Amino acid sequence: MTEQRGGALLRTASSPGRATFLELFFDLVFVFALTRVSQRLINGIDGSAGAVAADVGKTLLLFLVLWQVWTITTWVTSRYEPERAVIQVVVVGTMFGSLVLGVTLPRALEERALPFALAYVVVMVGRPLLIAAALRGHPRRLVPVRLAAWAVASAPLWIAGALLPGPRLALWVAALAVDHLGTLLGWPLPWIGASPIRQWLVAGEHLAERYQQIFLIALGESILVIGVTYSGKEFSGDAAVAFAISFVITALLWRIYFYRAGHLLAEALRMAGTPGRLAESAAQTHLFMVLGVLSAAVGYELVIAHPYDTARPSWLVFVVGGPALFLAARSRFEYEIFGRVSRPRLAGLLVLVLLLPVLAAVPAMFALGAVALVLALVAFADARRAWHRPPEPSASPIGRETLGEAGPEA
Structure with missing residues (x-):
């Protein structure tokens, strides 16, 4: 009976594949949080080239914290029924923790380090513990137990980094490395082994939609x-042109993403023998x-604010480096869906790299x-390539293996 109650938490074949309104509500926090990344x-x-590089590295560390929270939450809602009360508590609680992360992120390596670290640790430890308690005697209960154990292992590094300004960056890099290593290895523990996410049974349509979102x-x-x-600027013709070009680039990024691999991720996951492997990639x-x-968004802000200033190398890191x-x-995504990479994307990438010395002047x-x-x-x-041709189906080379290797926890 206990195992049946825990099993009711799991997704079934009849579960809706689309993202729920709760998940869309959860995503609203990340609209705000990502603006804090850009602003930082x-x-x-x-600053100097060295200072800019250091700041980019620090901001990347903080962004990866946000990404870890969003990714694990997405996998949780892809494995468990989002309409269950305990999962809704988990998602809403993670949402509040993510809001704290976003609020503190601009000064997370300075005076707001402690609330940033505490919010992350509480989310990473509390979320799997709640799920493990709800699963009770179900075999899949061991998966959140593993996640909680690894989160507890990295927690002292996060807290110590928050309390010690000197070694803070080094401690947090080590802590994040532990968290990502756990994800990569499947959070192995003595006697109960690992549970690699590539072996998990996931709702492909749901997961694909979450990545698109x-x-x-x-x-x-x-x-x-x-x-x-x-x-925020006084309207001028120069800034208006930069404003328009920035919007065009954003629209082109949307077009290039969704045509056509972005539309076919759900199909590729549905056809994969081990969808978890493709989803992990x-x-x-x-x-x-x-x-x-x-x-690229950082580049937009720079150019709109200074349209006719000479492009500095640090600006080009964002203006050209982002796209x-x-x-x-x-290009890698195209390979994941079709097993090939089209030459125009590689040519476009090469042209952007070759243009860098010219654009600096x-x-x-x-x-x-x-x-x-x-x-x-x-x-x-x-x-042009697709003109008068039937839509190309997915032919992913990733995840073709069967599910035979997946254990009862998958």
């Missing part, structure tokens, strides 16, 4: 940056695509325009 980058853009959240953050930056790829979009990172990750507006042109050519090549 903007605040550190005017986090990408759209990143695009939404870009739109917010474009609008807030331009509305797609999660890593979406991490870099989201980073590319966020970096280049997106194209590189999108021209106004920032011209650099932004060059990026828009390259992305437009990539999007045009996509459309």
